[in-house]
Amino acid sequence: MxxxxxxxxxxxxxxxxxxxxxxxxxxxxxxxxxxxxxxxxxxxxxxxxxxxxxxxxxxxxxxxxxxxxxxxxxxxxxxxxxxxxxxxxxxxxxxxxxxxxxxxxxxxxxxxxxxxxxxxVNGLALLWVAIEITTVVSALLVAIDDTDGATEASWKYVLIASLGLGIALFATVIMYYAGTTVFGAAYDLSYTKLLAGAGRFPPDVVRLAFVLAVLGFGTKMGLVPVHTWLPDAHSEAPTPVSALLSGALLAVSFYAILRYFQIAVRTLGPTFPRNVLLIFGIASLLLAALYVLSQRDLKRLLAYSSVEHMGILAIGMSLGAPIAVVGVLLHVLAHAAAKGTAFFGAGSVVRKFGTKDMTKIRGAFSALPWSGPMMVASVLALSAMPPFGLFRSEFLIVLGGLSGPRGVVAVLLVVLVTLAFFGVSWSTTQMMFTQDAQVGSSDNPGSANPAKGEVSTSIVVAMALGLVALVVLGVHPPSQLNHLLNDAARELGSRR
Amino acid sequence: MHSAPTTYAGVADVIAVLVLLTEFAMLRAPLLRSQVRLYMFQSLVVTALAVVVAATRHIDELYVLALLSFALKVVLVPNLVLRLLRDADVDLAGSSVLGVASMTLIAIGVSAFGFFAVGSLHVHSTALPTTALAVAAAVVLVAFVLIILRSDVVSQAIGFFSLENGISVASLVVAAGMPVVVEVAFLFDLLVAVVVFGVIMRVHHGRTKTLSTDELDRLKG
Amino acid sequence: MLGHSVMAPEGVQALQVLTVMLGAPLVSGAISHVEGRLQGRRGPRILQPYYDIAKLFRKETVVTEESSWVFLIGPVIAFGCYLIVPLLIPVLTTYGLPLGYMGDILGGGFVLALGGFAVAIAGTDSGAPYAQLGSSRAMTFGALIEPTILFVVFAVAIITSTDLPYALAATVRSSSAEMVGPSHVLAAAAFFLVVLADTGRIPVETHSGTLEFGMIDEARTLEHSGPPLALLTWGAAMKQLILYTILINVFVAPWGLAASGNPAAVALAVPSLLGKAVALGLVFAVIDNLFSKLRLFKITEFIAAAFLLAVLAVFLFFAGGG
The missing domain is CATH 1.20.120 (Four Helix Bundle (Hemerythrin (Met), subunit A))
Structure with a gap:
């Protein structure tokens, strides 16, 4: 193997x-x-x-x-x-x-x-290196279109994300120091070693390292208030890159935080790490839900939706119940599929209508016979509608929350997610189903109602793949996967 | 509370403080070129600190690291940025958001925070006095002030690179024994980041004919 | 023979005052001479300040119509202040002299500031625009530099747990580790910048020639003549030597001082102090040649730098660096 x-x-x-x-x-x-x-x-x-x-x-x-x-x-x-x-x-x-x-x-x-x-990779240092490489490569990809917007977005992205990773590097160094108190001056930062010794690390040092790690990797993950690069980069990048940024990169950054979480839980007990994640999670969810309501740009809308989902992940971890942790991990998978599909659909719409401005896009549902409906489905999936995977994952998270001491948080989560749902579905419904008489008139000639037909079959195939995955995750996840999620939740220390 | 410090600790601390003072000097440097020179000097000081630690604590890997960081941070990176500046033909940085005196006061405030936050950790190190760690934290925070308050791409990029210098000092204090492979990976990464910063700076200059970030205000909301 | 006798502390103390009073013009002259050489001139004779002062004492006093008695008494008060300060600081000895405990380092600073104030108020009283301009500028920048001086004093005070200049000098002498401690180095550097500003050197002010628009300290005395001007010139030289003495004997190089009342040791301490002061003066002369004067409103940046050093000195001490 x-x-x-x-x-x-x-x-x-x-x-x-x-x-x-x-x-x-x-x-x-x-x-x-x-x-x-x-x-x-x-x-x-x-x-x-x-x-x-x-x-x-x-x-x-x-x-x-x-x-x-x-x-x-x-x-x-x-x-x-x-x-x-x-x-x-x-x-x-x-x-x-x-x-x-x-x-x-x-x-x-x-x-x-x-x-x-x-x-x-096996080790916090290499993990940092890999994530820094993701930053520099994706910054170049964001800039690749060579427009004013892309240049601005890539500069903000590379600067802010690098600063975040600077903090994360600091966290790595501090965590290394925590390890030297147990393992001596020279050792490798491998997970197994750190986890084995974590119980004997100095708590203050680990606390600092964890906060720095959440702040640093949280910058790349898009946690409020260090999310500011995210909407720009997601909206200005070529759409395939946006999909990867949103679905995979944010998740990988979350993964890095979880690695620190694992250690912090063993050193400090669960309360402190959970509280830190809770603060960032609530802030992200709240702000994203509000921003989603006022977006005109399709790709920015999806970007803020990503911030929202990252907030859900952080909150889910903070709830602590094993079932919520399983929900969080399932959410990672389902969000990757759903956000990917939504961005694919957005790409199709943008290619078709030549604009990202949602007030200028009308009747996309009928103009795009396949990708239109699938786009709607992906938006419903993002809003945690059954039968898609995100329904199951958010259900598990809320269930975990209600069963634990933090029921209020779970309720708040439901309220904010509903708010975001209204934001996302209102804009997309307008864009998809309304046949606007204004469209095609002389004052915005760029958005003439295009002829019916798909941009490309590859796009349809890609979206179909995403939806299939979402349905599988939502209706009946394979038992191997359930097994995996349970194991992973156990590794996160909630079932010790 | 005043334990008798050793001469070694004093010298090491002064070198670390020099890194911090260079960071402060960057706050006011009006010429982009002098900004880069200051970074060059700062990197040189960090390299010197690594050599001092290597020599007194007999950590031979640090020589390798010092050599690499010299080649990279003193020679290669500054020259890349200087070449960019030559091509861009821009000398003066745009006016910063605040005056020099106010920036200095803010930076003093944040470095005080860094000092006392790290001081309260009670870190023990065999390689360097812990004061150096407090100084390193201050360097990181002042680098943030630099990036936030200066509005040109060169200062911002240099701010990021110097932030990395601050972390280098920190890692000399608390993680001097860190495997050299890891350190080299960090340095390599810095190099890649520099190239990317350079590319995007070039693209930015190509599009706007300026190195100021004042133009970068279209994307919001 | 001499080795067995001991000088009375009061005698040594009087000698401190005399050293500063009589040595100051020599130090000034030496610096001017070297400066001239550095600029490619032959430079004035080293003893030239003595001749200048003597000549001024022989000249008559001209007073502007607007001025009052303050105009004439100011220089005398200032001169008196500069005579008091050498009582408080370690000029020649490592041990405290009877009147040395009369005032701490802050007290010395206050007396120095009082001297500056007397000069400024005399300048203002002249009613002449340049003298008034100089006075007001000197007071403004004096106020700005005050926090720096205070922080230097704080740094000194927390390092030694006292605020007596003798104690700090003793601490510095005690070990090389103290000498290179970051707090000490920073406080010394900050004080160096303070001296630079207070003695009216580049980059704050051009001390030679008349450049009215950039003048600060120099402009205050433009209206004085005759014996009052002699006192002012002499006083300025003494202030310079006093500041040098503090920098040298408290911060940078507190060696070559007499450890006891042994007359030979005390006698040796006099040339050693003057020699160190001239050496320090050379550093200032070189700085004068290397840098250009800052624009007037950029001086705040200079002061901010000094302030930064002093504040960091205090921070570092608390962060454990000593």
């Missing part, structure tokens, strides 16, 4: 390098194959992880149940985005288009590789 890890850590990177030199039509195929096979390999790992608690290759690579969850989410989105990008990319003729295609595919693969690496 360890060979699977080795393949996963090398193959996407090699593909990334190769696509920089290959013609775009080969890159499309290679990237899709790479994404799909990564996902398959991740699925192969699940039974191995659940039966043997972890799979390791050397001392540097190690997958346990927790990382397997995030690996699955990332690789799924890798494959689905590769399919989507094949249909979405509309390359200019000539050298400029070729250059764009090469950069795009190389960036996409390396971006996915860095996220996969973040879930595979």
């Amino acid at each position: 360890s060979s699977v890890l080795v393949v996963l850590i090398f193959a996407p990177f090699a593909v990334g390098i190769a696509t920089f030199f290959l013609p775009v039509r080969f890159s499309k195929v290679v990237t899709t194959v790479s994404g799909a096979s990564s996902f398959v390999l991740a699925l192969v790992l699940i039974p191995a992880v659940t039966s043997r608690s972890h799979v390791a290759a050397g001392s540097l690579l190690r997958v346990d149940a927790l990382s397997a969850v995030f690996l699955t989410a990332t690789t799924f989105l890798y494959g689905a985005t590769a399919v989507f990008a094949n249909g979405y990319l509309d390359l200019a003729k000539g050298a400029a288009g070729v250059r764009y295609g090469r950069r795009f595919y190389a960036g996409l693969n390396i971006f996915c590789w860095s996220m996969i690496a973040a879930t595979l």
Whole structure:
């Protein structure tokens, strides 16, 4: 099984390098194959992880149940985005288009590789390195369109995220220090070692490291108030990149926080780490729910929805009940699928109407016979409607909350999620179902009602993949997956 | 409360303080080029500190690290940014949000916070006196002030790089024994970040013909 | 023979005052001489300040029509203040002298400030615009630099747990670790900048030549002449030497002082002090040549830098650095 890890850590990177030199039509195929096979390999790992608690290759690579969850989410989105990008990319003729295609595919693969690496590496230091690489690669991808907006967004993104990671690096160094009190001056920051010694770490130091880690990685995860780069980057990036940013990157950053959470819980007991996450979670959910109500830009709307869901994840962890933790991990998977699908749909709409401004998009439901309805379905999924996966996960979180001492929080969660639901569904309903007489008139010629028909079948396929995954997660998650989620929840220390 | 410090502790602390003072100097540097030179100097000081620790505490890996960080942070990174500045042909930084005296006062405030927050941790280190850790925390916080209050891409980028210098000092204090592989990975990462910062700075300058961030106000809400 | 006799402490104390009074013009002259050399001139004779002062005493006093008795008494008060301060600080000895405990380091600072105030008020009383401008500027920047001085004093006080200059000098001498401690280094650096500002050197002020718009300290005495001007010039030289003495004997290099009342040791301490002061003066002369004067309203940045150093000195002490 360890060979699977080795393949996963090398193959996407090699593909990334190769696509920089290959013609775009080969890159499309290679990237899709790479994404799909990564996902398959991740699925192969699940039974191995659940039966043997972890799979390791050397001392540097190690997958346990927790990382397997995030690996699955990332690789799924890798494959689905590769399919989507094949249909979405509309390359200019000539050298400029070729250059764009090469950069795009190389960036996409390396971006996915860095996220996969973040879930595979064994140790806080390497985890930080991998996440920093995700930042720099994705910043370049955000800037790739070379518009004023993209430049501004990428600058804000690279600066703010780097600052966050600067804090996270500080957290890493402090955590290293906490370890030296037990292991002596020189040791590797591997999870197994840290978790084994965590009970004897100095509490004050671990407390500082945990807060810094939440603040630092929280910047990349999009927790309020350090989320400010997120809507800009999500809205200005090419849509496949937005999907990856939202569905996978935020989750991977959350994964990093969970690794610190694991240690902090063992050193400090559960109360302090949970309270920290609760504060950030409530702030994120509240602010995002309010911003969602007033958005005009389709991709910004989805970006704020991501902030909202990250808030739900943080709150879910803070509730502490094992069932809520299982819900959080399921939420990671379901959010990846749902947000991916929604961004794919947004990409389809944007390509069709030539604008991201939702007040100018009307009648998308009928204009896009397949992706329109699927977009609506994905929005419903994001709003935690049955039968989709997010319904199940939020249900578990709320259930866990109501059963524990923090019932109020669960109630608040339900209220805010409902608020966000109104925001998202109001805008999208307008955009999807209204046939506006104003549209197509002379004052906004760019949004003439386009002819009925799909932009690309690849987009439809990618969205269908996402919806299938959502339904599977919502109706009947495979037993192996349930097993995995339970194991991961146990690793998070809530069932010790 | 005044335990007799050793000469080594004193020298190490003074070197760490020099890093902090350089950070303060960056707050006021009006020329973009002098900003980069200050970073160069700061990196040199950090490298010197690493050598001092390596020599007195006999941690041989730190020599390797010092060498690498010299090559990277004193030679390579500043020269990359200087080349960008030459190409961009911009000398003066735009006016910052606040005057120098107010910026200094704010920075003094945040560094006080850093000092006392870290001081309350009671960290013990065999490599360096813990004062250096407090200074490192102050460097990180002042770097934040720099990034927030200066409105040009060069100062902001330099602010990030110098933040990393502050963390380097911190890691010399509390994690001097950190495996060299890890440290090298950190440095390599910095290099990648520098390249990306450079690329985006170049793109920004190409689009707006300025290095100021005042133009970057379109995306909000 | 001499080694067995001991000088009375009062005698040593009087000698401290005399050293400062008579040595100050020498130090000023030496600095001017070197400065001239650095600028490619031959420079004035080292003893030139003595000749200047003597000549001024022989000249008649001219008084502006608007001025009152304050104009004439100011220089005398200032001179008196500069005679008192050497009683309080370690000029020649490592041990405290009887009147040395009359005032602490703050007291010394107050007396110095009183001297500055007397000069300023005399300048204001002249009724002449440049002298008034100089006085008001000197007071403004004096007020701005005051917090820095206070923080330097705080730093000194918490390091030594007393605020007596002798005690700090003793602490510094006690070990090399104290010498290189960050609090001490920073406080010394801050005080260095204070001295730079208080003696009217670049980058705060050009001390030679008449550049009216940038003048601060120099402008205050423009209207004085004859013996009052002699007292002012002499007083300025003494103030400079006093500040140098504090910087040297309290912060930077408290060596070469007499440890007892042994006349030979005391006699040696005099040239050693003057030698160190001249050496320090050379540093200032070099700085004068390396930097250019700051614009008047940029001086706040200079003061902010000094303040920063002093504040960090205090912080660092509490953070455990000593």
